[in-house]
Amino acid sequence: MKKARINPQITTYVDRLLQGKTLLPESPENLIEVVGVLASYGIVLDAYSKNLIFIADQQFLVLFPIFKYFNGEINPSKILRYFWHDRINYEYAEYCMRTMLWHGGGGLDTYLDSDVFLTRCRAAIAAKVRGNLLMRSLNRLFPDFLPEQVRQLAYYSALGQFWRIMSDMFNDLADKYDQGKIQSIGQVVEHIKAGLVADAATPITYAVNIDGQRYELIPDSAGLTFLPDTAIPYVETIFFRGTPFFGTVSYNAQAQQISPDQSRFDYGALYADPIPIGGAGIPPTMLMQDMRHYVPDYLHQLYQQTPRGEADIRVQLCQSFQKSMFCVTNAALNGLLPFPKETDNPEEQTANRKFLSEWVERLMDSRLDVVQIV
Amino acid sequence: MLSALLWIPLLGALIIALWPSPLSSTRVRVGALVTLAITLGWTLYLVGQFDVHNPEFQFSEYWPWLQSLGLSYRLGLDGLSLPLVCVNSGLGLVAVYSSADTVHRPRLYYSLLLIISSAVAGAFLAQNLLLFFLFYELELIPLYLLIAIWGGAQRGYAATKFLIYTALSGVLILSAFLGLVWLSGAASFDYSSTLAQGLPLAQQVLLLGALLVGFGIKVPLFPFHTWLPDAHVEASTPVSVLLAGVLLKLGTYGLVRFCLGLFPTAWLALAPWLAGWAVVSVLYGSLAAIAQTDMKKMVAYSSVGHMGYILLACAAASPLSVIGTVFQMVSHGLISALMFLLVGVVYKKTGTRDLTILRGLLSPERGLPLIGSLMVLGAMASAGIPGMVGFISEFFVFRGSFVVFAPQTLLCMIGSGLTAVYFLLLVNRAFFGRLTITAEPPEPPIDPMLPEVSWRDRVPALALVALIIAFGLQPGWLTRWIEASSFQFVEPPQITAVAPPALLTDPPTPPRR
Numbered sequence: 001m002k003k004a005r006i007n008p009q010i011t012t013y014v015d016r017l018l019q020g021k022t023l024l025p026e027s028p029e030n031l032i033e034v035v036g037v038l039a040s041y042g043i044v045l046d047a048y049s050k051n052l053i054f055i056a057d058q059q060f061l062v063l064f065p066i067f068k069y070f071n072g073e074i075n076p077s078k079i080l081r082y083f084w085h086d087r088i089n090y091e092y093a094e095y096c097m098r099t100m101l102w103h104g105g106g107g108l109d110t111y112l113d114s115d116v117f118l119t120r121c122r123a124a125i126a127a128k129v130r131g132n133l134l135m136r137s138l139n140r141l142f143p144d145f146l147p148e149q150v151r152q153l154a155y156y157s158a159l160g161q162f163w164r165i166m167s168d169m170f171n172d173l174a175d176k177y178d179q180g181k182i183q184s185i186g187q188v189v190e191h192i193k194a195g196l197v198a199d200a201a202t203p204i205t206y207a208v209n210i211d212g213q214r215y216e217l218i219p220d221s222a223g224l225t226f227l228p229d230t231a232i233p234y235v236e237t238i239f240f241r242g243t244p245f246f247g248t249v250s251y252n253a254q255a256q257q258i259s260p261d262q263s264r265f266d267y268g269a270l271y272a273d274p275i276p277i278g279g280a281g282i283p284p285t286m287l288m289q290d291m292r293h294y295v296p297d298y299l300h301q302l303y304q305q306t307p308r309g310e311a312d313i314r315v316q317l318c319q320s321f322q323k324s325m326f327c328v329t330n331a332a333l334n335g336l337l338p339f340p341k342e343t344d345n346p347e348e349q350t351a352n353r354k355f356l357s358e359w360v361e362r363l364m365d366s367r368l369d370v371v372q373i374v
Numbered sequence: 375m376l377s378a379l380l381w382i383p384l385l386g387a388l389i390i391a392l393w394p395s396p397l398s399s400t401r402v403r404v405g406a407l408v409t410l411a412i413t414l415g416w417t418l419y420l421v422g423q424f425d426v427h428n429p430e431f432q433f434s435e436y437w438p439w440l441q442s443l444g445l446s447y448r449l450g451l452d453g454l455s456l457p458l459v460c461v462n463s464g465l466g467l468v469a470v471y472s473s474a475d476t477v478h479r480p481r482l483y484y485s486l487l488l489i490i491s492s493a494v495a496g497a498f499l500a501q502n503l504l505l506f507f508l509f510y511e512l513e514l515i516p517l518y519l520l521i522a523i524w525g526g527a528q529r530g531y532a533a534t535k536f537l538i539y540t541a542l543s544g545v546l547i548l549s550a551f552l553g554l555v556w557l558s559g560a561a562s563f564d565y566s567s568t569l570a571q572g573l574p575l576a577q578q579v580l581l582l583g584a585l586l587v588g589f590g591i592k593v594p595l596f597p598f599h600t601w602l603p604d605a606h607v608e609a610s611t612p613v614s615v616l617l618a619g620v621l622l623k624l625g626t627y628g629l630v631r632f633c634l635g636l637f638p639t640a641w642l643a644l645a646p647w648l649a650g651w652a653v654v655s656v657l658y659g660s661l662a663a664i665a666q667t668d669m670k671k672m673v674a675y676s677s678v679g680h681m682g683y684i685l686l687a688c689a690a691a692s693p694l695s696v697i698g699t700v701f702q703m704v705s706h707g708l709i710s711a712l713m714f715l716l717v718g719v720v721y722k723k724t725g726t727r728d729l730t731i732l733r734g735l736l737s738p739e740r741g742l743p744l745i746g747s748l749m750v751l752g753a754m755a756s757a758g759i760p761g762m763v764g765f766i767s768e769f770f771v772f773r774g775s776f777v778v779f780a781p782q783t784l785l786c787m788i789g790s791g792l793t794a795v796y797f798l799l800l801v802n803r804a805f806f807g808r809l810t811i812t813a814e815p816p817e818p819p820i821d822p823m824l825p826e827v828s829w830r831d832r833v834p835a836l837a838l839v840a841l842i843i844a845f846g847l848q849p850g851w852l853t854r855w856i857e858a859s860s861f862q863f864v865e866p867p868q869i870t871a872v873a874p875p876a877l878l879t880d881p882p883t884p885p886r887r
Contacts, residue, residue: 275809275821276738308826312739319821369818 007364014356018341022185023330023363024323024371029302033320034188034327035177036299040291041321042170045163047290048093052160056153060208061128061135061146089286093159099237101155103262106233107224108158108204112151117217121150124208124215154217157206162230165202169195174296185327192331200227200335227335235332239325240362242267269325270366274318288314288321323371333359375420375433376449379459379495382413383466387488390481399480406470406484410491414463421855424456429858431501439505444555444562448501453859454630455498457700457852458623461707462498464841465619466491468834469612472715483524486516487612494620498627503551503563506632510624511544517613517621525608532601532608539591539601546588547628550581554636557581567862570637578640585633586648592625593681596655606674611718614670618677619711623703626684630699634688634863641691648689649775649782656682657785660792664799669720669727672800673713676756679789680706686779686786687771695774696860697853698767704845704852705755705767712752712838719745719831720804723824724811729800734809740823746805748835753797755842758790762846 013023024030051071058072059065067074069082069090081087111117125146129135139146173191176182182191203225206218218224244251244258244267251257259265276285292313295303299320303310310316334341338355339348386409390402397405424432431450439447451459470487477483489512496509514537522533551563557577558569570578591598602622606614634641641648659679666672684702687695720735721727723742736746755762758769768790776783809822845852 273808273819275734275740307823308740311826312823315739315821367818370820373818373820 007361010357010360010364013360013363013368014353017330017333017356017360018352020186020341022189023326023368024185026185030185030323031183031188032298032302034185034324035174035182036296036302037291037317037320038170038188038324039174039177039296040294040299040317041324042167042174043294044088044287044290045167045170047088048090049160049163049167051088051090052093052097052156052163056157056160056206057208060153060210061125061149063135089290092286092290093163094156095286096234096238097152097155097159099241099243100159100233101152102243103233103237103241103265105236107222107229108154108218108233111218111222111224112154116222117151117154118147120215120217120219121147124150124210124217127210127213127215130211150217154206157218158204158224158230159234161204162226162234165195165199165226169199189327189331189334192328193335196227196231196331196335200225200231202226204230231332232336235329238268239270239329240268241265242269242271266362266365269322270329270363270368272318272322272367274315274322276315285314285318288317291317291321322367326368326371329363375423376435376451376499378416379413379420379463379499380449380492382416383409383488383492383495386410387485387492390488391485393481397481399477400475402480402484403470403473403475403477406488407467409488410463410467410470413491413495414467417460417463420451421456421460424451424855426453426854427858429453429862434501441562443504444502444560444564445504446502446562446564447505448564449496449499450501451499452862453856454627454700454863456855457704458498458620458627458707459495461623461704462491462494462620465615465707465711468619468711468715468838469616472615472718472831472834473610473612477524479523483520486520487616489513489516490520490616490621494624497624501565503555503565503632505563506565507544507548507551510547510628513621513624514540514544517617520613521605521609524610524613527608528604529608532604535601536605539594539598543588543591543625546584546591547632550584550588553577553581553584565631565636567635567638570640575640575643578637579643582633582637582640582644585628585637586644589625589628589633592628593622593684594625594678595651595681595685596658596678599655599659599678602678603671603674606714607668607670611714611721614714614718615711618673618714619707622677622681623707626681626688626699626703629685629688630696630863634691634696638691638863641689645689645691646779646782649686649779652682652686652689653782653785654682655679655685656789657792660789660796663796664792666796667729669717669729669732669800669804670714672729672796673710673717676713676793676796677706677710679793680710680756682789683768683771683786686775686782690775690778690783691864692774692778693861693864694770695778696863697856698770698772698774700856700860701763701770701849701852702767705763705842708838708842708845709752709755709764712748712835712842713756715835715838716745716749716752719827719835720749722831723827726811728813729803731813732804732811734805734807735824736805737809740821741809742824742827744832745827745835746801748839749805750801751839751842753794753801755846756797757794760846761843763842763849764846766846766849 017023024034051069054071055065055068059068069087070078125139129139169192172195173182173188176191182188203220204218205216205220205224207214207216209215241262242265244265295313295317300310303313303316306316333356336355338351339345341352343349343352386406390397390405420433429452431452434450435448437447439445466487470484473483493509493512493516496512497506500506500509518533518537521536522529525532554569555563557573560569570581587598594602605617609617656679659675659677659682663672663675663679666675680702684699687698687702717727720732720742724732724735726732735741736743755764758765772783772787811822811824
């Protein structure tokens with residue numbers, strides 16, 4: 001049988017990764033872009049994380065959560081600022097959460113479909129609907145509706161906890177850069193990898209208080225942890241798969257423009273086109289809009305040197321963000337390598353190469369080739 | 375009073391050209407701007423003083439210049455020339471404003487622009503046939519130089535072609551004027567609508583034919599149009615603005631003032647043929663525009679099509695259609711100037727006007743979103759979308775012509791539909807999709823970045839858009855100046871046949887039964 005030929009570009013990238021080099025080329029501009037954008041992303045993630053956890057904890061089965069973005073602080077000036085749209089676009093966080101819920105994957109997804117969860121979930125629902133005729137009727141008429149809402153709230157909490165860790169990691173990265181401890185893309189990747197590994201076993205749990213009683217929906221005993229149950233599904237969902245809707249391009253499902261196989265979707269952050277084409281309410285644009293408020297001075301200076309200055313800052317932020325996400329992907333791949341990359345064992349080397357080849361092959365249609373242009 | 379419209383820009387041109395010490399390009403530009411701003415101010419003052427109920431020439435000036443030749447310096451302003459004088463003053467200012475700071479040989483460049491403004495104003499105001507001819511010819515050389523010196527790669531060819539065509543146009547017009555005066559035995563070349571009354575129809579038709587070809591070249595109408603796309607493509611943006619917005623109007627003005635005005639009987643005899651000519655011109659211009667891949671050529675061919683509407687309305691010679699001719703002149707002046715300004719910005723920022731290359735210019739942040747939006751608006755105005763001046767002018771033209779030449783009007787209306795076709799093709803090709811400015815998509819797909827558009831590039835276009843919408847919503851602001859004078863060009867029997875009562879100064883009382 002004839003062996004399938006491997007794309008030489010894949011081999012090049014795999015070799016590069018095995019040699020300890022990075023997917024994103026080393027350059028002073030790339031370093032400023034990546035660290036600068038992650039610094040602002042860290043601040044935004046902090047806000048997203050707090051809000052997701054607030055919604056999961058405090059807006060539990062609130063059918064009309066009109067003040068869910070207020071984090072419990074409701075006053076006229078905040079309402080006015082909200083309508084003036086002087087606020088963080090928390091919708092983006094929800095968009096990511098729903099995308100994760102839709103694609104599933106990881107231990108969280110499996111756990112939420114288990115009977116153990118359903119039992120815990122029904123107990124919490126029973127407590128919540130007690131004394132509420134509307135909710136009780138709703139639950140009787142549509143018994144799957146409220147459990148599905150709780151599953152979604154579990155994702156709110158899980159993503160909030162994931163981003164809490166990532167936010168701290170990026171803020172720490174920015175601090176180290178300011179102290180002169182980060183001077184290359186390789187060090188950025190290493191910092192992220194170290195963070196992922198350090199927090200790999202951090203438990204992901206979720207509990208709510210109803211009438212003074214604590215209901216553990218994802219207990220410690222479920223064994224869900226940061227890396228396999230939130231980080232990997234997040235990378236798969238947000239970086240790779242994404243969604244063919246909510247984007248700037250209209251896809252025609254009838255014309256077979258969308259793969260019927262969800263696992264083959266490639267609409268994620270690593271594939272996104274930063275050039276907007278006039279769509280409205282685009283989630284990535286919302287993220288860039290949020291990040292632009294927290295761009296550090298050194299990144300501002302870099303953007304100001306471009307022909308359009310900062311008039312196209314959201315596009316530039318998107319480009320920088322994409323570069324940074326390749327660094328995060330790079331760190332995740334390094335962290336997930338089945339064997340140490342320095343191994344001399346040929347079988348382990350082959351296993352490493354196979355692991356990386358499969359991932360890099362998926363990156364062949366991404367913007368990896370574009371970010372190579374320094 | 376009217377002389378000021380000629381002499382202010384001419385004086386400005388002389389001062390700029392003869393200033394003893396060296397002047398920077400910016401200073402010369404400011405000088406030209408001030409000159410034309412004063413001219414525009416004076417024009418608006420005249421508008422304020424103009425009696426809309428008086429159909430005759432107003433603010434008349436007379437000076438017997440060369441009586442032996444029958445040449446007199448006789449100027450006058452009526453409802454036909456007033457809007458065109460305003461357009462000339464306004465677009466002259468726009469042309470100077472949108473000229474680059476770094477233009478080389480600025481003193482010559484701005485002097486020529488000012489001379490054109492002066493000459494065109496003179497042509498619109500002249501009430502002596504020879505004086506009109508002098509002004510008509512006076513704008514020829516500056517425009518030739520503007521194309522030949524500051525034009526594109528093929529500027530020599532385009533400028534020479536323009537010169538030959540327009541010179542031939544001048545010869546034909548002069549021949550017709552000479553023939554008219556000699557055959558009629560008039561003592562001077564002073565304009566009078568009764569000049570040709572005593573001539574046999576054959577002589578009238580012959581003289582009118584010469585004028586029609588002469589002005590047909592200037593308008594331009596098919597098949598005399600071939601100089602226009604070349605001239606536009608090679609001319610710089612400000613010159614294209616003047617050419618499309620003002621200079622072509624000399625041809626259409628000539629059709630109304632001298633062809634219809636001097637030879638009403640012969641005109642009536644030829645009218646069905648002229649309406650047919652209009653149809654051919656409209657359809658040819660529109661279909662040719664569809665086939666273009668150069669944005670500027672597309673807009674140029676659209677001019678050929680839209681000028682055909684004026685011939686149709688002129689041929690119908692009903693009260694409404696004559697108002698339509700003037701309205702269409704103003705409308706086309708504003709819309710085509712806007713389109714050329716926008717195409718100019720696209721060219722300046724991308725380095726190309728090729729519709730096979732440009733994509734996604736509406737892209738926010740990196741593209742030209744405001745320019746693209748204005749282009750969509752210009753396309754809508756040109757296609758006659760209600761709420762804009764293009765709709766009103768086409769409505770006047772078609773409504774006024776339909777009762778006289780129904781089949782020809784219907785065929786011309788197809789041209790209006792075709793306008794939407796070619797401008798939507800332009801907008802769809804160049805402005806929608808992902809931002810790209812290369813023929814072949816680059817591999818890997820780089821993210822293009824266009825230079826930012828300054829407010830200086832946007833302001834003239836926004837001003838034109840404001841006028842396009844204002845006259846579209848309030849056409850009465852324009853028709854009130856035209857109405858009284860336009861009836862001078864209409865045969866009495868046709869007035870009652872086609873004019874809606876609202877447009878007559880004294881509506882007839884309906885008979886009691």
